[in-house]
Each structure stands twice: as structure tokens, then as C-alpha cells.
Amino acid sequence: MVPLLIGMGCTAPKAEDAVVRVPLEVGATVLGVTRGEPDRPVPGTSNEAPTVAVDTSGGVWVAWTARWEDDEVIWLQDSQGLTREIAVAKLASNPRIAAGPDGSVWLTWVMGDEGRHVYLQRVDLRDTERQRISHDPWNAHPALVVGEDGPHLVWETASRTIVYFHEHTIGLGGLDVLRRRPDIALLPDGPIVAWDELQWTRGRVDPDYDLVVWRPGEKNEPQVLRRPGIQAAPDLLAQPDGSLLIACHDSESTGGIVKWLRLFRWDAGEWSSWEDPQASLEHTGENQGAEFPSIARTRDGGLVAVTRGAHGHQVHLLSASGASAPLDLTRSVWGARGWRQDVIVAGDTAYIARRARKENLVEVLKLPAVSGLPPFSPVEDLVDEGAPLPSKVPGVVFGDVHMHSALSDGTGPPDEILARAWARGLDFAVLTDHDTIVGSQLSPSDHDEIRVVTDWFDHLAGFTTLHGYEWTTPPTWREGSGHRNVYFSGADPTLHSAALGAPDTAALNAALAEEQAFTAPHHSSWTGTDWANFDPSIQRQFEIVSVHGLSEMPGDQVIGARWHEGGSYASDGLAAGLVFGFLGGSDGHGLRWHHGIGRVEDPWATGLTGARCSDPCGRGALWAEMYARRTWATSGARIVAELRIGEVGPGEETVADGEVSLTWTGTATLVRDGAVLGEFADGHVDRAPKGAHSYYIRIERDGHYAWTSPIFVEVR
Numbered sequence: 001m002v003p004l005l006i007g008m009g010c011t012a013p014k015a016e017d018a019v020v021r022v023p024l025e026v027g028a029t030v031l032g033v034t035r036g037e038p039d040r041p042v043p044g045t046s047n048e049a050p051t052v053a054v055d056t057s058g059g060v061w062v063a064w065t066a067r068w069e070d071d072e073v074i075w076l077q078d079s080q081g082l083t084r085e086i087a088v089a090k091l092a093s094n095p096r097i098a099a100g101p102d103g104s105v106w107l108t109w110v111m112g113d114e115g116r117h118v119y120l121q122r123v124d125l126r127d128t129e130r131q132r133i134s135h136d137p138w139n140a141h142p143a144l145v146v147g148e149d150g151p152h153l154v155w156e157t158a159s160r161t162i163v164y165f166h167e168h169t170i171g172l173g174g175l176d177v178l179r180r181r182p183d184i185a186l187l188p189d190g191p192i193v194a195w196d197e198l199q200w201t202r203g204r205v206d207p208d209y210d211l212v213v214w215r216p217g218e219k220n221e222p223q224v225l226r227r228p229g230i231q232a233a234p235d236l237l238a239q240p241d242g243s244l245l246i247a248c249h250d251s252e253s254t255g256g257i258v259k260w261l262r263l264f265r266w267d268a269g270e271w272s273s274w275e276d277p278q279a280s281l282e283h284t285g286e287n288q289g290a291e292f293p294s295i296a297r298t299r300d301g302g303l304v305a306v307t308r309g310a311h312g313h314q315v316h317l318l319s320a321s322g323a324s325a326p327l328d329l330t331r332s333v334w335g336a337r338g339w340r341q342d343v344i345v346a347g348d349t350a351y352i353a354r355r356a357r358k359e360n361l362v363e364v365l366k367l368p369a370v371s372g373l374p375p376f377s378p379v380e381d382l383v384d385e386g387a388p389l390p391s392k393v394p395g396v397v398f399g400d401v402h403m404h405s406a407l408s409d410g411t412g413p414p415d416e417i418l419a420r421a422w423a424r425g426l427d428f429a430v431l432t433d434h435d436t437i438v439g440s441q442l443s444p445s446d447h448d449e450i451r452v453v454t455d456w457f458d459h460l461a462g463f464t465t466l467h468g469y470e471w472t473t474p475p476t477w478r479e480g481s482g483h484r485n486v487y488f489s490g491a492d493p494t495l496h497s498a499a500l501g502a503p504d505t506a507a508l509n510a511a512l513a514e515e516q517a518f519t520a521p522h523h524s525s526w527t528g529t530d531w532a533n534f535d536p537s538i539q540r541q542f543e544i545v546s547v548h549g550l551s552e553m554p555g556d557q558v559i560g561a562r563w564h565e566g567g568s569y570a571s572d573g574l575a576a577g578l579v580f581g582f583l584g585g586s587d588g589h590g591l592r593w594h595h596g597i598g599r600v601e602d603p604w605a606t607g608l609t610g611a612r613c614s615d616p617c618g619r620g621a622l623w624a625e626m627y628a629r630r631t632w633a634t635s636g637a638r639i640v641a642e643l644r645i646g647e648v649g650p651g652e653e654t655v656a657d658g659e660v661s662l663t664w665t666g667t668a669t670l671v672r673d674g675a676v677l678g679e680f681a682d683g684h685v686d687r688a689p690k691g692a693h694s695y696y697i698r699i700e701r702d703g704h705y706a707w708t709s710p711i712f713v714e715v716r
Contacts, residue, residue: 017281017282018281018282018283018284018285019278019281019282019283019284019288019326020325021287021309021314021325021326021327021328022325022326022327022328023327023328024315024327024328024329026038030327031317031324031325031327031368032367032368032369033315033317033327033365033366033367033368034365034366035329035363035364035365036363036364036365036366037364038361038362038363038364039060039062039361039362039364040359040360040361040362041062041064041075041077041083041360041362042064042066042075042077042083042360043359044066044359045358045359045439045440045441046066046067046068046441046443047064047065047066047075047355047359047360048064048065048066048093048338048355048360048440048443049064049065049093049094049095049338049340049355050062050063050064050340050341050342050353050354050355050360050361050362051063051064051095051096051097051340051342051353052097052342052343052344052351052352052353052362053097053098053099053105053344054099054344054346054351055079055099055103055105055124056099056101056102056103057079057103058346058347059078059079059080060079060351060362061076061077061078061079061097061099061105061123061124062076062077062097062353062360062362063075063076063077063086063095063096063097063107063109063123064095064353064360065092065093065094065095065109065443065445067441067443067444068088070090071088071089071090071092072088072089072090072091072092072093072111072443072444072445073085073086073087073088073092074086074087074088074092074095074107074109074111076097076107076123078123078124086107086109086121086123086130087109087111087119087130089111089112089113090112090113090114090444091110091111091112091113091116091444091445091448092109092110092111092445093109093110093111093116093443093445093446094109094110094140094141094142094340094445095107095108095109096108096109096142096143096144097123097144098144098145098146098151099146100146100147100148100150100151101146101147101148102148103124104122104124104125104146105122105123105124106120106121106122106123106144106146106151107120107121107122107123107144108120108121108142108144108151108153109142110134110139110140110141110142110155110445114137115137115138116137116138116139116140116445116448117132117134117137117139118132118133118134118139118142118153118155118165119131119132119133120133120144120151120153120165133153133165133169134155134157134163134169135169136157136158136159136161136163137158138157138158138452139155139156139157139158139163140155140156140157140449140452141155141156141180141181141182142154142155143155143182143183143184144184145184145185145186145191147186147191149166150166150167151166152164152165152166152184152186152191153165153166153184154182154183154184154193154216155182156179156180156181156182156195157171157173158452159173160173160174160177160178160179160456161173161174161179162179162182162193162195162214164184164191164193164216166191166216170216170217170218172214172222177197177198178197178198178415178419178456179195179196179197179212180195180196180197180198180232180413180415181195181196181232181233181234181413182194182195182234183195183234183235183236184236185236185237185238185244186238187238187242187244188242189242190215190216191215191216192213192214192215192216192236192238192244192266193213193214193215193216194211194212194213194214194234194236194244194246194266195211195212195214195234196209196210196211196212196231196232196233196234196248197209197210197211197212197224198415198419199226201384201385201386201423202386202389202422202423202424202425203385203386203387203388203389203423203424203425204384204386204387204423204424205256205257205423205424205602206229206230206251206256206257206420206423207230207416207419207420207422207423208228208229208230208384208386208423209229209230209231209232209416209419210224210225210226210227210231211224211225211227211231211232211234211246211248211264212224212225213225213244213246213266223266223269225264225271225379225381226381226382226383227252227379227381227382228252228382228383228384229250229251229252229256229384230249230250230251230252230259230412230416231248231249231250231252231262231264232248232249232259232413232416233248233249233291233292233293233339233413234246234247234248235247235248235293235294235295237295237296237297237303239265241267242267242268243265243266243267243268244265244266244267245263245264245265245295245303245373246263246264246265246266247261247262247263247293247294247295247305248261248262248264248293249261249262249289249290249291249292249293249307250262250275250279253275253276253279253280254279254280254283255280257590257592257601257602257603257604258283258288258289258411258590258591258592259289259290259291259411259412260276260278260279260289260290261276261279261290261293261305261307261316261323262274262275262276262279263295263303263318263374263376264379265376270378271378271379271380272376272377272378272379273376273377273379274373274374274375274376274377276316276322276323277322277323278323278325278326282592283591283592284592284593284595284596285595285596286310286311286333286334286591286595287309287310287311287312287328287330287333288309288310288411288590288591288592288595289307289308289309289310289411289590290307290308290309290314290316290326291307291308291309291339291406291411291412292307292308292339292340292341292406293305293306293307294306294307294341294342294343295318295343296343296344296345296350297345298345298350298367298369298370298371299345299347299348300369300370300371301371301372301373302317302318302319302320302369302370302371302372302373303316303317303318303319303370303373303374304316304317304318304343304345304350304365304367304370305318305343306341306342306343306352306354307326307341308337308338308339308341308354308406309328309330310409310410310411310589310590310591311330311333311334311335311337311409312328312329312330312333312337313328313329313330313337313341313352313354313356314326314327314328314329314330315327315329315350315352315365317367317368317370318370318373318374319370319371319372319373319374320371320372320373320374320375321372322374322375323374329352329354329356329363330357331356331357332357334409334438335357335358335409335437335438335439335440337354337355337356337357337406337440338354338355338406339406339407339413340355341353341354341355342354345367348366348367349364349365349366349367350363350364350365350367351363351364351365352365355440357438357439357440358439358440386423389425390425390638393640394615395612395613395614395615396610396611396612396613396640397427397428397464397610397611397612397613397617397622398426398427398428398608398609398610398634398638399421399426399427399428399429399430399464399608399609399622400421400426400429400430400585400586400588400604400607400608400609401428401429401430401432401466401468401485401487401520401543401583401584401585401609401626402430402432402470402485402522402543402546402583402585402586402587402588402607403417403418403421403429403430403431403432403585403586403587403588403604404417404431404432404433404434404470404587404588404589404590405417405431405433405450407433407442407446407449407450408433408434408437408440408442408470409434409437409438409589410433410588410589410590411589411590411591412590414431414433414449414450414453414454415453415456415457417429417431417588418431418453418454418457418465419457420604421604422457422460422463424604426463426608427462427463427464427617428463428464428465428466428617428622429457429463429465430465430466430467430468430485430487430585431450431453431454431465431468432468432469432470432485432486432585433446433450433469433470434469434470434472435469435470435471435472435495435496435497435498435499436472436497436498436499437472441497441499441500442469442495442497444495447469447495450467450469451467451491451492451493454466454467455491458619461616462615462616464617464618464619464622465619466487466488466489466619466622466623466626467487467488467490467491467493468485468486468487468488468493469485469486469493469495470483470484470485470486471483471484471485471486471496471497471498471502471508471519472498473498473503473504475526475527475528475564476527476528476529476530476566476568477528477564477566480504480527480528481498481504481505481508481529481530481533482521482524482527482528482529482530482568483521483522483523483527484505484508484519484520484521484522484529484539485519485520485522485543485585486508486512486517486518486519487517487518487519487520487623487626488515488516488517488623489516489517489619489620489623489624489627490515490516491619493517494511494515496508496511496512504530504533505530505533506533508538509533509535509538509539512538513537513538516623517538518538518539518540518541518626518627519538519539519540519541520539520540520541520542520543520580520583521539521542521543522542522543522546522548522551522585522587523543523546523548523549523551523561523562523587524542524551524568524569524570525548525549525550525551525554525561525562525563525564525568525569526548526551526561526562526563526564528564528566528568529568529573531567531568531572531573531576531578534573534578536578536579536580539580540580540581540626540627540628540629541580541581541582541583541626541629541631542570542573542580542581542582542583543582543583543584543585543587543607543633544570544582544583544584544633544707545559545584545606545607545633545634545635545705545707546584546585546586546587546606546607547586547587547588547589547594547597547598547599547603547606547607548561548562548587548594548597549561549562549597549599550635551568551569551570552569552570552571552698552707553569553570553571553674553675553676554569554571558698558700558705559599559635559705560599562597569674570582570674571671571674571675572674573674574671574673574674574694574710575673575674575675577692579629579653579694579710579712580629580710581626581629581630581631581650581651581709581710582631582632582633582696582707582708582709582710583609583626583631583633584607584608584609584632584633584634584635584636584707585607585608585609586603586604586605586606586607586608586636587606587607588603588604588606589603590603591603594606600636605636606635606636607633607634607635607636608633608634608636608637608638609626609631609632609633609634610631610632610633610634610638610639610640610641610706611625611626611630611631611632612625612630613625628651628652629650629651629652629709630649630650630651630652630709631650631651631709632650632706632707632708632709633706633707633709634704634705634706634707635704635705635706636704637701637702637704637706639699639701639704639705639706640706641697641699641706641707641708642664642665642708643662643663643664643695643696643697643708643711644662644663644664645660645661645662645663645695645711645713646661648711649711650696650708650709650710650711651709651710651711652711652712653711653712653713653714654711654712654713654714655713655714655715655716656688656713656714656715656716657715657716658687658715658716659685659686659687660685660686660687660688660693660695660713660715661683661685662683662684662685662686662695662697662711663682663683664682664683664697664699665682666681666682666699667679667680667681667682667699668680668681668697668698668699669697669698669699670684670686670695670696670697671695671696671697671698672686672688672693672694672695673693673694674694688713688715689715690715690716691714691715692712692713692714692715693712693713693714693715694710694711694712694713695710695711695713696708696709696710696711
């Protein structure tokens with residue numbers, strides 16, 4: 001493994017020892033697997049989260065959620081191919097479907113106009129009534145299994161409680177832990193539930209998520225398997241011998257950041273594990289990782305798993321001889337895809353429900369003989385206590401203001417992204433998933449999920465979160481307005497989408513004028529920005545550095561950039577007399593080397609924002625500092641940068657008579673009106689012509705850089 005590097009000037013590894021996905025085209029046979037023509041239940045980019053079941057007569061049932069104007073709809077396609085609406089509400093999502101041994105088919109989902117409740121309905125019979133079975137006001141991610149005695153469910157709540165239901169509910173909760181993504185299976189002696197749970201330990205590259213198993217019952221204690229890194233998103237499969245298989249995504253086996261399929265077996269309290277040797281290979285390109293697995297048993301006793309790569313889906317055949325190369329179902333690469341896929345096997349056929357680049361699909365794969373399980377080895381608790389956090393400067397905070405999850409075009413669930421920032425010892429963070437990106441829109445339920453998760457992490461001591469998102473239009477050279485992040489001061493943000501209601505900069509500015517919010521364009525050297533519609537009351541900031549490089553000024557820069565012709569650098573705006581501050585953010589998507597364009601392997605170590613904010617620095621105080629432009633940007637290190645003109649600091653405005661006396665500590669590059677004046681030590685006196693000017697400094701520390709927000713001076 002190449003170590004995770006935090007330095008500068010590193011070169012991405014070559015791909016000789018990288019994971020290789022084998023394309024599986026429609027009509028082709030690869031490794032004995034034949035891919036048929038997929039079923040498209042209802043084409044369209046507004047459809048998400050498909051789930052599939054096969055009844056006892058071999059009929060295939062599919063359910064999914066879709067956006068319809070201002071509402072969301074749960075749809076069902078029955079075994080005859082007929083589609084019908086099951087439910088409609090402002091929020092309607094997380095459908096899961098399952099068939100019972102008696103021929104019944106059941107569907108669960110969450111919905112509500114205010115709040116999100118769990119519903120259950122038998123759908124193989126017409127005119128059956130749905131049943132609301134949750135009591136908490138906010139619920140998510142129900143899982144469903146149907147036995148001889150009917151349906152069993154499990155789900156999570158906003159109060160971090162895991163709730164099991166069969167005829168009545170049993171809850172396991174507590175505000176001191178974060179329990180997420182439960183699943184359920186039926187063993188011969190009754191139901192069993194598993195979920196992932198965040199451990200509150202800092203000083204790690206990745207947050208620490210562990211698997212938990214629970215036999216529902218008032219007196220039964222959950223059993224936690226402690227391992228380093230991330231073991232999350234469990235999918236359960238009961239074995240004929242009474243043991244339980246748990247498929248999850250795992251970062252311990254990959255060495256960090258990227259996650260890969262891993263299997264655990266739980267047998268009467270004893271744990272064992274199987275790791276795919278491919279996990280430890282290099283992860284390169286755009287489609288990295290194998291997340292959010294779904295597994296099914298083949299008729300020969302082997303396993304088939306489907307996982308989500310960063311920008312596609314792949315199939316794994318798991319047998320007594322190990323794992324096949326992943327079979328790639330992806331027809332095109334970059335683009336948002338859902339985080340839930342589903343696989344079920346009937347005879348020699350696997351049915352896979354997945355959200356492809358622009359539509360839901362049900363893949364139909366003919367399987368070869370796949371027999372036996374991969375070799376498992378005993379595994380015990382191994383606790384990673386973390387490393388000491390960097391020392392803090394009193395009154396100074398650092399955070400990442402630009403990050404993505406699997407809800408748009410990143411990897412990992414929203415809570416993992418914020419948990420990583422917290423685990424690394426940052427003081428604040430903002431999750432900024434795209435409102436729309438390459439064929440997918442952030443749904444109302446997705447936006448609501450991010451809202452709740454953001455507020456969860458804002459309650460942690462010494463950690464602050466803001467609500468935000470990335471407003472996304474085509475680049476300026478394709479008649480668009482580029483990309484810009486939106487940051488809100490409050491706890492109830494409105495998603496003004498480029499696809500719905502705010503198609504250009506002027507429309508976005510008008511919408512945000514009614515709220516306490518501001519914007520910051522980013523990677524403008526690549527996708528451009530809209531200086532013509534600059535509004536100083538809305539565009540308060542400019543993201544100058546990220547994983548995409550530096551958007552400071554054209555030509556040779558201290559850090560490279562994804563470059564294009566055009567006047568979209570920070571220097572162009574400052575030269576035009578525009579007033580804005582500087583932010584730094586990683587724009588991390590969870591890809592090592594950011595698929596080959598990054599300057600370091602760790603995509604989350606490529607940009608930070610610094611600010612002065614008294615402890616505790618709450619949401620209101622942090623947002624006010626950012627809105628006032630009293631910030632500085634760094635290339636990923638925690639560098640304190642300070643510039644003064646008298647008592648006036650970065651982001652502020654002042655006047656000067658003839659001479660402008662600037663002070664700072666150490667050696668720095670001084671920039672006036674977007675052009676370099678030179679390198680000076682401990683300050684400089686500039687004799688600028690009359691008129692409006694901007695000044696900032698760029699400093700270097702051990703191969704990293706920092707940029708103060710400009711000070712704006714009227715020279716008289």
C-alpha cells in the first residue's frame with residue numbers, strides 16, 4: 001500500500017497493482033455470468049432507491065421512490081408488470097420490499113408532510129390498508145423480512161434509537177451513540193438485528209464505525225465488534241446452519257479512505273471475518289470502492305453481492321475459492337447514484353435493483369454454479385485509540401467547508417463525511433452535496449436526511465456544522481454559471497436548485513436575498529464563474545483552493561489547477577474591484593488522488609478554512625465570521641495567517657492617505673488587486689495610486705500555503 005500522504009508535490013501511483021473491474025455488457029457472458037436486457041420500471045431521472053423481491057411463484061416485484069412536482073411518490077411494479085402508486089407526501093422515501101413463504105409481498109417505507117413515519121402494507125392483495133407503525137416524529141431506513149409469522153421490521157429514529165417491530169415495538173436507544181443503517185434477518189431461533197455505530201474517538205484518518213448485533217428483547221444487550229476504521233452499512237443473510245452473515249463496507253482492509261466489501265460471520269456470539277484480497281490493492285480512477293453491499297445466497301450455497309462503486313455498480317461472486325473479479329455494470333462513469341441497491345436470487349437468476357446514472361434498472365443475470373463460502377478466520381476486538389490531535393491556537397478554528405457524500409457524487413453516507421471531519425480534530429465542517437449533478441437531483445428526502453445529520457453533529461462539544469449545498473450549473477463556457485456553495489446561518493435551509501427554480505446566478509441571488517445565506521464559487525479555474533452577476537451581499541466568499549487545485553491567478557501557480565482559458569480566477573474578480581473573501585475546502589469525494597487529478601492521496605487533506613472565533617464557536621458566531629469575510633484559506637494544513645492595516649484585518653474595509661502600511665509576521669507574498677507586488681518580510685509600505693484597492697498575503701509553511709482574505713482599501 002502507498003501510505004496516505006499529507007504532503008505536497010506527491011505523484012499518484014501507477015495502476016499495475018490496482019483493482020481491475022471486468023466489464024459485463026448487456027448480452028455478454030463473463031466468468032459464466034450472462035447479463036440480460038434490464039427492466040426499466042419507469043424511466044426518468046427523478047426515480048430513486050429501487051428495491052426488488054421475488055414471490056413464491058417466481059413473480060418479480062419492484063418498488064421505488066420518485067419526485068413528482070413538490071411531492072415524493074412511492075411506486076410499485078407488481079409481478080404482472082403493472083405499476084401503481086402506493087403513497088404520496090412531501091417526503092416519501094426508503095422503500096423496502098420483501099416476499100413471505102406464504103406467497104405474501106410486503107412493502108415498508110417512510111413518509112410524511114411533517115416528519116417522517118414508517119409505514120407497512122401488504123401489496124400482493126388489492127385494497128389493503130397501510131399501517132403507520134412508528135411513534136417518533138422522524139424515522140429512516142426501515143428494513144424488512146417476512147417469516148412464517150408475518151413481517152418483522154427495524155428502523156432508526158432521530159433520537160438515535162433502533163426500533164424493532166413485530167406486532168409491537170421494542171426500542172434500543174440513547175443520545176450518547178449514533179446508531180445507523182439497521183438490517184434484520186430471521187434465524188431458526190428468532191429475529192436478529194445489526195447496525196453500524198459511531199465510536200466517539202478522535203485522532204483518526206477515518207471515523208470509527210463498528211458493527212453491532214442485537215437479538216430483540218427488553219433484556220438483551222447488543223454485542224459490538226470493535227475494529228479500526230469503518231465497518232458500516234450491514235446487509236444480513238441468515239445461514240441454514242443458524243449462523244448470520246453480515247456484508248458491510250470496510251476501510252480497515254483497504255488501509256483507509258476507500259471502502260471495500262467485507263464479510264463477517266456471527267455464530268452464537270463468536271465472530272469471524274473474510275477479507276477480499278482485492279481490498280488491499282491500489283484504488284485508482286473515478287470508480288473506486290465497493291460500498292453499501294447487498295448479498296444473496298445462490299442455489300449452490302455460494303454468494304452473489306452487488307456493491308456501489310463511487311460512480312457505478314459491480315457484482316461479486318463469492319465461493320469457497322474466494323472472490324471473483326468485480327463485474328462492472330457501469331455504462332458510463334461520473335454521475336450521482338443512490339446508496340441503496342438490492343439483490344435477490346431465484347434459481348439460477350439474480351435480480352439486481354439499482355439506480356443507474358439516469359434511471360432505475362432491474363438487472364437480470366444468469367449465474368453459473370457458485371458454491372461454498374469464502375474462508376473465514378476468527379476475529380476479535382481491536383480498538384484504535386486514535387492519535388493526539390494537533391495543538392489548538394486559542395480563539396482559532398479550522399474546518400472543511402466543502403465535502404460530498406454518496407447522496408450526490410461522492411462516497412459514504414452523510415454522517416460518515418461529517419464524522420471524518422470530527423475524527424480528524426477539525427472544529428467545524430459543512431456537507432455540500434450537489435443540488436443536481438449528471439442526471440440526478442437531490443431529493444427532498446435526501447435534503448431532509450442531510451439536515452437532520454448536520455444538526456446531530458452540531459450538538460457535539462467543540463464541533464460546529466453549518467447547513468449548505470452545492471448549487472450546480474454547467475460551466476460558464478457552456479452557457480452556465482458554474483458551481484457555487486451556499487451557506488446558511490439557520491437550521492432550516494431551503495434548497496434553491498439550479499434544476500428547479502434557480503437556473504442561473506441572478507435567480508439564485510434573488511432567492512437567497514430572502515434568507516440569511518451567502519455563496520462562494522469554487523474550482524472556477526475549471527468550470528468558470530459568473531462575475532457579471534456578482535452581488536456583494538450574496539457572494540461574500542470565493543473558494544480559492546481545493547482538491548482541484550488553486551484558482552488564485554492564471555499562469556504558473558504555487559499549486560496547479562484544472563485550468564481553462566477565461567477570466568474566472570480570484571485575481572480577475574479583484575482586478576475588477578469586486579469585494580469578497582477567501583475560503584479553502586477539500587471538495588472531497590472520497591477518491592484517492594481524486595481519481596488522478598489530486599496533488600495528494602488523501603482527498604480530504606486539500607483545503608481548509610481558518611477563522612478567529614471564541615470558544616465555544618457556535619453556528620451563529622461561525623457563520624457571522626464567514627459572512628464578514630474574516631477568514632483565511634489553506635491548502636490543507638492548519639496554518640494561522642494574519643494581515644493588518646492598522647487595526648483592520650482580512651475581509652474588512654478601510655481608508656488610507658497616500659501610503660498603505662501592511663503588517664504581518666514572517667515572509668509572505670503580497671498581492672494587490674490580484675497582481676503580485678513581491679515577497680516581503682514582516683510587512684510592507686505600499687504607495688498605491690488613489691482609488692479602491694485590495695491586499696492579501698500568501699504564506700508558505702513546510703510545503704503548504706495559506707491565503708488571507710483581502711483587506712479593501714480606499715486610497716485618498
